[in-house]
Amino acid sequence: MRKYRKIAIILCLATLIAMLFNTTAFAAGSGDVAGAIEGTWTDASSQIKTVVNKVVFPAIDLILAVFFFAKLGTAYFDYRKHGQFEWAAPAILFACLVFTLTAPTYIWKILGM
Template structure:
């Protein structure tokens, strides 16, 4: 059963690698230029995703943690009324 899971995981990983790989074609024989062009396009997309998705998500998570920590600090330091 464990071997079947490992084999399935390997097959899915290999299939994902085949689907998501992007070929870099060099029409004039300039392979380095083709790779640089592909990287330039990809780096612009990566920057856009990081700026529009990753940073706002990290900001939201940090804000939630900050207010949770602020709340726990308030309740730890709040005076207790004597009966």
């Protein structure tokens, strides 16, 4: 019985702390939550686009380039060992690299930004 009492006290304290630190959020004025979200998106979309173009795509390009050249090297060493060059993995990585290198020029038109 003592174990259940201890668990009940801990749960009550956790609930009390959660109720103490929570806050209620209201939409401004008319209660139009969708309008508030759309306004925030309109303001932030240019910043998101800049960050994705200057940080995300170059990081993905760098990772794909490293994997491409590493896979090309391992495929070459496999060729020297077995006499047959495996093209599938380097070709897929190269296609992905070309796709991500050219993506900033057309991806925003597709997304409508």
